[in-house]
């Protein structure tokens with residue numbers, strides 16, 4: 663009788679565990695893979711975009727025509743202005759990290775555990791603000807997480823000395839060229 667009770671108890675535990683697995687989808691060890699959008703959230707972009715102020719007129723995300731925050735839709739193509747506002751706020755919030763282009767490269771390096779990363783400043787003839795995807799890097803905080811890096815090239819970026827000292831300390835085994 664006792665053995666039967668133990669087996670029944672184990673079975674019930676197993677069924678409950680299966681039900682929990684079905685309900686919550688997979689074991690807790692299987693975290694969903696972080697995508698770029700999720701990475702921006704990790705970096706606090708929800709607050710950063712709120713602190714960014716746009717110029718009076720900025721390009722429509724869809725047609726590049728001029729729109730302002732006071733309008734609802736683009737006068738040229740009817741695209742909702744709210745989408746263009748968010749788009750440019752993200753671009754400007756990413757500027758201290760080298761813009762969305764550099765942040766994507768940092769994200770990819772973080773995901774793959776890359777040993778090497780080169781982040782050059784933008785070319786002179788790149789698009790002007792606020793349409794830029796690529797800015798000179800001034801804030802190195804996302805790079806401090808890339809513990810697998812052995813070689814990092816940041817030459818040409820106007821990086822403050824305090825940021826350099828912070829990164830040198832965070833990545834002692836990495837050869838960093840400023």
Ligand SMILES: [Zn+2]
Pocket residue numbers: 722723724725726727736737738739740741
């Ligand atoms: Zn438009």
